[in-house]
Amino acid sequence: MTKKKDYSKVLICRVLLFDLDGVLVDSIANVERHWGEWAQRHQLDAQQVLKTIHGRRTIDTIRQVAPKLPAENEARYLNDMQTLDTNGVTATAGAAKLLSQLAPEQWAIVTSGPATLARARLRAAQLPLPRLLISGNDVKQGKPHPESYLKAAELMRAEPEECLVIEDSLPGIEAAHAAHIPAIAVGNTHPRNELKSAELWIPSLNLLSIIDTEEENEIALAVSE
Structure with a gap:
């Protein structure tokens, strides 16, 4: 974990919930x-x-x-x-590094695509498979409905307010907020002005890192300048 660096903000949560396309993989x-x-x-x-x-x-x-x-x-x-066909699918900048800093029980993926497609893209991007993957086929109503994020929080045994969502699209941010989960917007797919409803906007996952915390079962997510 990173110990010393200049940060603009540190966010605390128990579980990170990642969207897939445009967040962890560039597809x-x-x-x-x-x-x-x-x-x-x-x-x-x-x-x-x-x-x-x-x-x-x-x-x-x-x-x-x-x-x-x-x-x-x-x-x-x-x-x-x-x-x-996963031709051209790669990991987004900073994705592999960020995931490597998290324990398996600290993160999950919540995607609108089916699980088979999500796993194919993760393999193409050479990223680890999560313990929990909520796909579009696992819910009755897709994003922007909150069902997928609420289900992920429940299966991760966390309250919604203990989670933090990382998204790249407005439907995903709306789904997170409808689930009462704060969201970080990553600017890989849409311009910043289209994602201004998120609590925080970053241009890349490269700006995020996990830092030490004295609290057990807590994630301290630092945002670099």
């Missing part, structure tokens, strides 16, 4: 390529579709942009294609 080029091809195949405006996809379950986006299509079948196709 934006891969995601937008597959969604763009899908939109063209169905003669949809690809640019309009791409504005709606981040932070939400595939099936929810399809229901919004193409309500006449069989959403379950189309979502399965898109998720399967992305699971098979």
Whole structure:
């Protein structure tokens, strides 16, 4: 753990809940390529579709942009294609270092994608698999509904106020807040002004590190200048 450094802020929590895409893994080029091809195949405006996809379950986006299509079948196709093709998926800056500073019981992943896709991207990015992964298939209602974050907190045996969410999209931040969990926004996917509802905005996970704390079962998350 880091012991001496200049910090702008230190946040205390028991559990860190990470979104996956745009937070721990950089998959934006891969995601937008597959969604763009899908939109063209169905003669949809690809640019309009791409504005709606981040932070939400595939099936929810399809229901919004193409309500006449069989959403379950189309979502399965898109998720399967992305699971098979992880070309260009890498770890985001600072992700591996931050996770290496956490004990397995201190963090979990809460993603809108299916578990098989999440694990494929983690392997492609050479990041560790979490003990707990809440996927879009594990909940009845996806982000921005709070179900996924509330479920993660419960399974991590923590109260919502003892958790801290790290997100990159507005639906994810809204889900965290609806669960009464504070959120850090990472600027990997959207500009800062679109994520201003988060308690804190950082450009990269490189600015986060775990520092020593005297309290047992406590995470002290330091934010560098």
